[in-house]
Amino acid sequence: MAKPATTMPTTPINPKTLDHLHDFEFGSMRLSRWRLGNGLEVVLGPDPLAHAACYMTWYRVGSRDENAGAGETGLAHLFEHLMFTQTKSQSEGEFDGRMDAIGADINAMTDNDFTAYVNVMPPHELPLAITLESDRMVNLALSKKQVQTEREVVSEERLQTVEDDVDGTLHERILDRAYVKHPYRWPVIGRMEDIKAVTPKKALAFYKTYYAPNNAVVIVTGRFDPQTVLAAIVEHYGRIPPAPTPMNIAPVEVAPVADARIEIEGPVPADRVAFAFAAPSMGDADRPAFELMNELLTGGPSARLHHDLVVQSEMASSVNGQVGSTRDPGLYLLWVQMRRARASAEAERVVLSACKALSETGPSPEELEGARNRIRTQFWAGLTSSQGRAEQLGYFEIGTGDYRKLFSRNDAYNKVTAVDIARLARSHLVQHPHIVAITHPLPGAQSSASDDEP
Amino acid sequence: MTNREKYPIQIQSGLCVLLFVTLLSSPVVTRANEAHTLAIRLAGPSGSTVLVDPVAGTELVDFALSTRSGSARDPRGKDGLSNFAAEVARHGAAGKRRTQIDLALDHMGASLDVITSNDSVALTGRVLADKLDAYLGLVADIVLRPDFSEDEVQRTRREVLAEIDENRNDDRVLGERFFAHRLYGKHGYGRAIDGTKKTLQGLDIEQLRSHYQAQFSGANVIFAGAGAVDANTFPALLAKHFGTLPTGKKQTLAAGTLEKPSGWRIQIVDKPDRKQVQMIWGHHGLQASHPDRPALQIALDAFGGGAMNATLMQEIRVKRGLSYGASMSPSMRVLPGPIRGSLSTSEANAVETLRLVLRLYSDLKKKGLSSERVALFRQHLIGSNASGMDDQGSRIATRILSELAGLPIFHLESFSALIAAQTDADVARAIAAHLDPKNLAITLVGTASTLKPLLLGSGIAEGAIDVVAYDSY
Numbered sequence: 001m002a003k004p005a006t007t008m009p010t011t012p013i014n015p016k017t018l019d020h021l022h023d024f025e026f027g028s029m030r031l032s033r034w035r036l037g038n039g040l041e042v043v044l045g046p047d048p049l050a051h052a053a054c055y056m057t058w059y060r061v062g063s064r065d066e067n068a069g070a071g072e073t074g075l076a077h078l079f080e081h082l083m084f085t086q087t088k089s090q091s092e093g094e095f096d097g098r099m100d101a102i103g104a105d106i107n108a109m110t111d112n113d114f115t116a117y118v119n120v121m122p123p124h125e126l127p128l129a130i131t132l133e134s135d136r137m138v139n140l141a142l143s144k145k146q147v148q149t150e151r152e153v154v155s156e157e158r159l160q161t162v163e164d165d166v167d168g169t170l171h172e173r174i175l176d177r178a179y180v181k182h183p184y185r186w187p188v189i190g191r192m193e194d195i196k197a198v199t200p201k202k203a204l205a206f207y208k209t210y211y212a213p214n215n216a217v218v219i220v221t222g223r224f225d226p227q228t229v230l231a232a233i234v235e236h237y238g239r240i241p242p243a244p245t246p247m248n249i250a251p252v253e254v255a256p257v258a259d260a261r262i263e264i265e266g267p268v269p270a271d272r273v274a275f276a277f278a279a280p281s282m283g284d285a286d287r288p289a290f291e292l293m294n295e296l297l298t299g300g301p302s303a304r305l306h307h308d309l310v311v312q313s314e315m316a317s318s319v320n321g322q323v324g325s326t327r328d329p330g331l332y333l334l335w336v337q338m339r340r341a342r343a344s345a346e347a348e349r350v351v352l353s354a355c356k357a358l359s360e361t362g363p364s365p366e367e368l369e370g371a372r373n374r375i376r377t378q379f380w381a382g383l384t385s386s387q388g389r390a391e392q393l394g395y396f397e398i399g400t401g402d403y404r405k406l407f408s409r410n411d412a413y414n415k416v417t418a419v420d421i422a423r424l425a426r427s428h429l430v431q432h433p434h435i436v437a438i439t440h441p442l443p444g445a446q447s448s449a450s451d452d453e454p
Numbered sequence: 455m456t457n458r459e460k461y462p463i464q465i466q467s468g469l470c471v472l473l474f475v476t477l478l479s480s481p482v483v484t485r486a487n488e489a490h491t492l493a494i495r496l497a498g499p500s501g502s503t504v505l506v507d508p509v510a511g512t513e514l515v516d517f518a519l520s521t522r523s524g525s526a527r528d529p530r531g532k533d534g535l536s537n538f539a540a541e542v543a544r545h546g547a548a549g550k551r552r553t554q555i556d557l558a559l560d561h562m563g564a565s566l567d568v569i570t571s572n573d574s575v576a577l578t579g580r581v582l583a584d585k586l587d588a589y590l591g592l593v594a595d596i597v598l599r600p601d602f603s604e605d606e607v608q609r610t611r612r613e614v615l616a617e618i619d620e621n622r623n624d625d626r627v628l629g630e631r632f633f634a635h636r637l638y639g640k641h642g643y644g645r646a647i648d649g650t651k652k653t654l655q656g657l658d659i660e661q662l663r664s665h666y667q668a669q670f671s672g673a674n675v676i677f678a679g680a681g682a683v684d685a686n687t688f689p690a691l692l693a694k695h696f697g698t699l700p701t702g703k704k705q706t707l708a709a710g711t712l713e714k715p716s717g718w719r720i721q722i723v724d725k726p727d728r729k730q731v732q733m734i735w736g737h738h739g740l741q742a743s744h745p746d747r748p749a750l751q752i753a754l755d756a757f758g759g760g761a762m763n764a765t766l767m768q769e770i771r772v773k774r775g776l777s778y779g780a781s782m783s784p785s786m787r788v789l790p791g792p793i794r795g796s797l798s799t800s801e802a803n804a805v806e807t808l809r810l811v812l813r814l815y816s817d818l819k820k821k822g823l824s825s826e827r828v829a830l831f832r833q834h835l836i837g838s839n840a841s842g843m844d845d846q847g848s849r850i851a852t853r854i855l856s857e858l859a860g861l862p863i864f865h866l867e868s869f870s871a872l873i874a875a876q877t878d879a880d881v882a883r884a885i886a887a888h889l890d891p892k893n894l895a896i897t898l899v900g901t902a903s904t905l906k907p908l909l910l911g912s913g914i915a916e917g918a919i920d921v922v923a924y925d926s927y
Contacts, residue, residue: 028511049510052840084762093772096762101830103837105760120841152775159730160778160798166623222844267726269619269925300560302553311553314609317616337623339616366561373563377580380514384681385845442726 017238018230026407031393033403034230038242039214042233043403045221045389053222054386055119055129057137058394060217061210062113063190064183064328065248071197072206074154074190077110078198079206081150083117084108087139092146095132102128105387112184113327114398120387123223127232134236137216140207142200151196158189166272167335170437173262174276177435178255178331183248212243219393219403222386254278254329254432262437269441271338273347276435278428279323279332282399288412289420290332290428294321295371296363296421297354298334302370304358305334308350315342315350327399332428344438359425362418372413379410493853493866494685498692500672500699505853506688507680509846513583516680516847519593520576520854522705523669526642526789534614534649535657537570539666542610543600544568544577550595552606564589566596572643573707573788573858575669580847583682587691594695597670602663611654618648622925625725625732625899626796632723632927633734633897637792641710650927671702676857680850707788712738715895718812718918720909724902725924731804731900735811736794737890742786742859748869749876749884750784750793756831757818758782758795760838763830765814770797776807782815788859793889801905804898805912815891822882836870899924 021033021041034042066072084106086092099106104121119129162168172187179185189195218237220229256276266272280286297305298321309316318337324330336347363371382392396406498504528535544566545552559566564581566589577596581589621627631646638644646653668674677696679688715737740747758766758781766780782795795815799807823831843849849866856865898905902921909919 047511050844052844093762100761100763100834101837103834103840105838105841106762120844122837122840125837149772149775153771153778156730156776156799157778159800164625164728164730267728267924269622272623300565301556302560307553307556310613311556314612317613317620337616337620339612340619370557370561370563373582373585374560375563377514377563377565377582380512380582381580384509384512384514384516384847385841387841387844 017234024404024407031403032226036213036234036238038238038240039212040233040237040240041217042230043217043219043393043397044226044229045219045393046224046226047222047386047389050123050222050386052120052386053123053126053220053224054390055121055126055133056116056219056390056394057133058114058116058217058219058398059211060113060215060398061115062111063186063188064112064250065210066183066186066190068183068186071194072202073186073194074188075194075198075202075206076115077189078150078154078195079203080108080110080115080117081154082142082146082203083136083140085143085146085150086141087135088141089135089139090132092143095136098128098132104129110188111325112188112330114394116394118387118390120222126220126224126229130229130232130236133218134233134240137211137213137237138240140204140211142203144200147198147200147203151198154189154195155192158192158195162187162189166266166268166439167274169264169266170262170272170274170439171333173264174274174331174333174435174437177260177262178257178276179253180257181251182253182255182328183250184255184326184328184330208243210245212245213237213240214242215245217394217397219390219397221389221393250328252328255331256433256435259433260435262435264439265442266439267442268439270340270342271344271441272439273336273338273344274437275334275336275351276437277332277334278432279330280428281327281329282325282396283327283401283405284329286420286424288409289416289424291323291375292368292371292413292416293358293421293424294323294332295374296358296367297321299371299374304354305351308354309336309347313346313350315339315346325395325399344440348436355425355429359422359430362422362425365418368416368418368421375413376410493849496685496689498672498675498677498689499696500701502672502675502677502696502699503857504689504692505676505678505850505857506683506685507678507846507850507853508684509681512681512846514681515581515583515586515683516850517581517589517593518576518578518676518678518850518854519597520574520676520678520858521669522573522674522676522858523575524571524573525645525647526572526707527705528642528645530640531653532657532661533645533653534647535653535661535665536575536669537568537648538610538614538654538657539662539669540568540570540575540577541614542602542607542662543596543666545610546601546603546606548595548599549601552609555592555596558592559589562589566593570647572647572791574854576854586683590691590695597696598698600663600666602659602666604659607659607662611657614648614654615651618650619925625728625730626798628725628924629723629732629734629796629897629899632721632899632922633736633794633895634792635927636719636721636897637715637736637738637895639713641712642707643787643789643791646927667700668702668705671700673702673704675699676854678850678854680846709789712790714738714890715893717892718894718896720896720898720914720919722902722905722919722921723897723899723924724921725899726901728801728899728901730798730800731898731905732796732798733804733808733811733896733898734794734796735894735896736782736792737894738790739784739793740790740888741788742791742855743861746880746884746888747784748872749880750888752828752831752835752873752876752881753818753823753885753889754783754793755835756823756827757815759831759834761831761834765818766795766797766811769810769814770807774810776803776810780811786855786859801900801908804900804905805908808896809912812891812894815889819885819889819891822885823878825878828876828878828881832873832876835873839870
């Protein structure tokens with residue numbers, strides 16, 4: 001079968017096939033948004049000084065779209081692996097082979113709300129990514145053997161990241177108790193029995209339902225000429241028909257739905273504790289204040305919880321906070337690693353007391369300014385590479401519906417007040433239910449580490 | 455989030471796309487094909503070296519102050535000294551206590567971490583450009599005016615020990631700790647970078663102070679800034695804050711005696727309830743500046759690099775589904791660092807996977823690489839530098855590594871040409887000279903009560919297997 005062309009087109013774009021939705025500027029960045037006639041959205045963020053080009057395709061399908069009742073958890077992620085196998089025009093392994101040959105860094109990721117494919121490459125190789133990505137959007141072909149092998153690979157991935165991983169195990173237990181109805185309750189990687197039950201038929205049905213131009217956004221960053229790349233995208237994707245992709249409107253559920261306590265044992269030197277609180281969605285008006293609140297609690301070595309748990313009392317060796325980046329309300333997770341012979345109950349008292357204190361008096365102006373500065377640092381740190389830019393744009397596009405909110409957040413952080421933070425601490429950390437999950441050391445395993453010659 | 459991520463390829467090189475100027479000796483200017491940034495190397499305070507990599511359109515500075523030091527220079531029986539001394543200094547200087555330093559950094563929105571490797575101790579962090587002056591003032595306090603108070607020494611000791619414990623939760627990190635010791639033994643590269651309970655308890659304030667002062671002297675310090683910095687203001691700020699840096703004497707690292715593994719010896723790091731086995735295997739390699747390194751990089755990229763067409767990924771993941779990923783790569787060290795591979799697989803597959811890895815590695819040594827494979831992976835390495843070069847933080851880290859390893863000033867810029875120049879014969883010679891599949895250290899993190907019988911049942915001799923507890927070191 002003839003291979004698709006991998007050169008840039010020379011013919012001008014037919015304006016009927018393309019809508020120019022807007023241009024957007026932030027500092028020296030110039031971005032633009034386009035929509036093809038078949039619904040494919042394209043965001044271009046050229047940077048003439050970059051060393052590479054990054055081509056990302058974000059599909060609006062994730063684990064939330066799986067049918068858990070039918071034993072299909074993990075299908076979105078396993079399918080992501082299968083997208084690298086073969087198409088009607090590319091033989092088995094050809095995608096990887098051609099990308100390897102140009103030194104492209106290729107990868108993919110699946111989350112609750114999206115599946116994204118990333119290719120970072122020398123700028124002049126961009127046409128190949130456009131060719132191969134457009135091809136696998138519509139022409140994927142699967143064999144039984146490929147599905148079988150990837151089931152094994154994903155099973156190994158699950159063993160590594162969940163079953164033999166302290167945090168992975170706790171996280172899965174938390175999800176199970178945090179939600180009753182919402183599809184965020186099952187793990188993105190899926191349950192082992194479901195992973196092993198995926199068939200080519202199930203995978204292809206999933207593909208035909210969700211992989212369509214009208215369910216995707218292409219984001220291109222790095223060094224490239226926007227007009228040339230746009231023309232190539234129109235040429236390669238323009239004929240792909242749209243599909244009647246279902247809208248996944250999940251039941252509204254603010255997790256955790258009830259207080260819960262989970263205690264298990266494992267090969268850990270000391271208690272590992274996770275707290276799960278409610279978190280607003282990516283697009284929620286309270287989201288900027290919530291992120292600042294996390295900074296105040298855990299964002300640096302002087303943050304309240306780090307100071308109380310690690311520095312002052314020395315009961316823990318670390319504390320970290322993660323605000324879930326989800327389209328619907330998600331979870332705020334606090335991870336505390338206790339030191340040997342220090343009980344997690346001590347950390348519980350400190351964490352809950354810090355939440356209460358924040359809800360009563362809010363942060364000082366100095367604390368708030370420091371938190372804003374840390375967020376500003378993180379914002380710029382996310383943009384230091386072409387891939388970082390594409391990912392940041394994608395997270396905001398999927399999570400809020402508009403990548404431009406990445407940039408307007410800076411103003412939003414500046415408007416947050418101490419009163420806002422106290423209100424959120426009260427509503428989300430104090431008044432709403434929360435979960436405490438602990439891995440204790442195995443019985444008899446809390447001896448201090450001996451030394452020295454293994 | 456979960457993804458298809460493979461073990462990342464170790465990229466320590468760059469595209470020919472920078473204009474790089476050295477002002478250390480006679481000015482040398484080279485212009486590559488397309489100039490995107492202007493990177494500069496110049497003399498800094500008290501004989502130090504300054505690397506500047508300006509990037510337009512950002513407000514962020516990636517900063518590093520690296521020393522020609524590191525855990526390999528920790529005296530015998532004092533494992534962890536370099537790291538411990540830097541951690542204590544980071545937490546008390548110029549009369550400012552830990553909480554005051556932390557508060558000042560947090561208020562700026564900046565980070566400052568101690569990163570210790572075999573070859574270097576570094577203070578690294580990120581800071582907004584409008585805070586850089588104040589930030590460097592704080593770093594200078596830590597470098598030039600550390601307090602080393604008894605209280606902070608005790609506190610930091612407890613903290614480092616707790617972090618060593620915390621790292622035991624991660625089987626991969628745990629395996630690396632044991633593997634380095636198994637492979638290098640009493641050599642400097644065999645020391646635990648963060649020390650052990652016994653060695654840390656044996657260190658006193660005077661040892662910490664004198665070791666620290668010897669490390670942080672002009673002859674041993676490399677300053678680096680990337681992002682919102684330029685060739686005028688950054689060096690000027692360094693001169694302002696580090697003008698009193700002692701000149702010191704350039705430290706060199708004695709090669710030491712390397713005792714290579716004899717045959718295949720397996721060390722099981724026994725951890726209860728494991729469903730998988732983390733495997734790390736390897737032998738001594740060659741130093742970063744060795745002329746055979748580019749050819750060896752091609753060979754190992756083809757065998758265990760990040761590409762899906764690398765031998766390990768094809769045979770272990772793509773064809774058999776035995777592991778999520780598998781890799782093998784050379785390290786970039788001042789002295790001969792390890793050539794090491796790693797993967798994880800379920801316990802039931804462990805013996806089959808280990809045997810397969812050993813056979814594949816032996817085949818590479820025996821049969822070499824075809825001309826087509828050399829061409830493919832030569833091109834792969836050259837192309838993949840685009841992503842390696844695209845991030846300001848990665849770039850500056852690579853420049854520092856090159857500087858520490860004594861590579862030519864333009865290593866980053868000339869790497870692609872260097873790789874392109876490697877012939878089939880060069881690659882074959884490097885494989886013959888530097889790969890040693892018959893003599894390997896092998897570390898397996900798993901549950902010994904079930905894993906060891908599987909190994910014995912496959913014909914491996916009892917005497918070739920050692921078992922150590924996961925919290926024993």
